[in-house]
Amino acid sequence: MKRRFALAVLPLLAALAACDQLGIDDPVKLAAAREAEGRAVGSACRHAVRAIEDCYALNPKAPKAAVFAGWREMDEYMRENKxxxxxxxxPRTEPGKRDEDEDEAPAAKSGAKKSH
Structure with a gap:
């Protein structure tokens, strides 16, 4: 009887162990990934000589505490190793501004198509 029960429960346990394959997100793993990504963003900003405020503005969805922690860690590392x-x-462009090349491109194309 115990053997039958064990054989019946075994597939259930295997299915529960494979929750990641079913597409069920683990909140702990998501939080850890978000934290790691925020730290990576912060350290990349510091390495690119960006102020922390610019880093926040360029990455509004990243958690600010994680971004700051990464920025600070990279700052310490860069100072220690000179x-x-x-x-x-x-170059960083403003979201509301367009490049002059973009404005001139349609005019150049339409001028090339016209024949006199």
Whole structure:
């Protein structure tokens, strides 16, 4: 009787152990991933010589405490090892502003299509 019960319960236990494969999110794992991502964002901002306020503005969905912790850890690491930051190569554009190239591109295309 015990053996039958064990055989009946075994697939149930296996199914419960595979919750990740079923797409059920574990809140603890999600919180840890969010924390780690926030720290990574903060350390990347510090390495890119960005102020913490800029980092918050560029990453509004990242948890501020985690971003600050990552920024501070990278700052300490860079100071201890006398490392210089790396300036970002891609310029930051304001969301409301457009580049002049974008404004001129449609005019150039329409001018090229016209024939006199």
């Amino acid at each position: 490392l210089e930051g790396v300036a970002p190569v891609v």
